[in-house]
Amino acid sequence: MIRSVVRGYGAALPKRVMTNRDLEDIVETSDEWIVQRTGITQRYIAGEGETTASLGEQAARAALDNAGLTPDDIDLVLVATSTPDNTFPATAVDIQRRLGMNHGYAFDMQAVCSGFVYAMATADLHIRGGMARRALVIGAETFSRILDWKDRTTCVLFGDGAGALVLEAEEGTGTTADRGVLTAQLRSDGAHKDKLYVDGGPSSTGTVGHLRMEGREVFKHAVGMITDVIEGAFEATGTTADDLDWLVPHQANRRIIDGSAKKLGIPSEKVVVTVDLHGNTSAASIPLALSVACADGRIKKGDLVMLEAMGGGFTWGSVLVRW
């Protein structure tokens, strides 16, 4: 059977770092409160000329370089984002243009913080279905542009950035020894729409709007949703927590990450955490964390890696990958 194998990774961050201390000048908050509740110490904030598409392009180029490929080798550009440069066309076609590609196809996916997991699952289906041989899967966000900078309950949590993977079709045997995506589990429940949303849009207010969140409500549901899809992935593949080399969670909050890992019996040494440095970068957080853990040598070829995320909708999902 065909498997979607990771060939390369890349990441991009805006130039400007905003620390918790910097935030103390903007809203009534403290470094101590933010660190204690979230584990975040700093985040990157896009400046003039830095957009979701420009960060996505940078991450895509880095992933292509890492894979030893060029844009000519890519058939599909898939971008997970909730903060596109324009309402349309898709950020993916802009990145396609920036890469000088006028072949293949490109589109965006919108599943908020679960976007990268949804995009990996979708790219895997396109590759296994034979529509694409090589895909650039990108998570790119500029959440700083939809934050209400007067709302301390949300503006301290998020940051900007982008990450990308190159996936390529490879013949596998159909066992969990294969490299590539082994299973993807996707879920959503729109009943929770109002717990984490943006209060604007083209068809409702005609404005972009700002992020609104009932933080405590999101927190209450998070660990249960995450463990649900990770257990789903174990069940689908006959693997267990002991088989995992790495858990690479969506980086929303240190307490959610630790709570989920503990419930699943995954030791903290196997969990990749970058929320302290990046904040919550929504769909970009998993590929950013992957890039850090690949670059520093933690994630190696053949490792079993679990990706998971939850976010607005609610949406949640996991992808199990043999690296």
Ligand SMILES: CC(C)(COP(=O)(O)OP(=O)(O)OC[C@H]1O[C@@H](n2cnc3c(N)ncnc32)[C@H](O)[C@@H]1OP(=O)(O)O)[C@@H](O)C(=O)NCCC(=O)NCCS
């Ligand atoms: C947002 C979150 C960190 C808040 O932590 P919490 O322990 O639930 O805190 P609460 O919302 O109960 O607020 C506690 C107090 O801190 C205050 N507070 C809120 N934000 C603050 C800030 N940035 N700085 C200082 N105080 C703050 C509140 O006003 C409240 O004060 P009060 O007790 O006087 O009313 C937490 O709920 C959370 O992580 N939720 C999940 C959010 C998330 O990850 N979303 C993205 C999912 S993809």
